[in-house]
Amino acid sequence: MAVEPDFEYDLLERLTEARGVPGYEDRVRAIVREELTPHVEDLHTDAMGNVIGTVEGESAYSVVVAAHMDEIGFMVTHVDENGFLAVDPLGGFDPRVLKAQRATVHTRGGDLPGVIGSAPPHTLDEADREKTPKVEDVRIDLGLDAETVEERVSPGDLVTLDQGTEIVGEHVTGKAVDNRVSVLALIEAARRLDSPAVTVHFAATVQEEVGLRGANALGVDLDPDLAIALDTTVANDVPGFEEREYVTRCGEGVAIKLKDSSVITSPKVHRRLAAVAETEGISHQFEVLPAGGTDTAGFQTAAGAKPVGALSIPTRYLHTVTESAHLRDVGATIDLLSAFLDGETGEGDYRL
Structure with a gap:
């Protein structure tokens, strides 16, 4: 590949290919626990399934670094008389991209392969061709008779x-790049952190895709002094969009979030993130996301007013199975997060 990743690519592959929809992140959680254990002093999982690995610092001042583990998926609601499955979405899907996809149904007896079918175009009339697809119309075909x-x-x-x-060119592409690429960044930062001045909680959170639920709970339980969330963000730097609609560009570095529809990040936090990036020569850009939210918002007010910041990895084709992030941007995210944590003393004033 033209760009050699400066992180463990095999781990990213394991994380993205593991299955874990909101509320059922077990397979991903097992990987996170395995990878964090050697690098933290305390590791526990709470009642919701959030994983928290803590590195004790010289002071009681605490920082939470959060990245959500869950991916969008479905829950079966009904088996019809012909053996096709009706489903309810877990997270936001664009129904246009669901047709002709392969799927896996996770049952108590094991995984079953299936497909989301698509009628041949030459069997459709004009009204069918122009019909707007809906997620509720999705049916899973297991290729089995109804009784089975x-x-x-x-x-x-x-x-x-x-x-x-x-790896496609200089990008990593696949399902669940949102947000396993940020889980990778969290793990890599935990590996690099050595004798911090402040206590750092590395939190792999649950149920972000259905309302930031894990982060909301952790904001209360951990009550941090500062929170930094990691997530992917829109990179519309592809045909069909004007430059003003790009939000971010792939290959131009980690995105420092200024706002999305759920949060306006603390100015003093995002300014310090930018200052660290400038000092360390880390490629970066700024993110103003018109719609969408992240765990950042879950920590901002859950246990009273908190200073929050966020780092985002520019990603094309979000909420599809071909999500695509530039390898250099992943590396820049890890570098900036690590440098920020290394330099955090707990003595700065983030109040406005």
């Missing part, structure tokens, strides 16, 4: 979309 499906599948079983993780 009834025996093996139950309402509440989970569905994820299938796609391997690949």
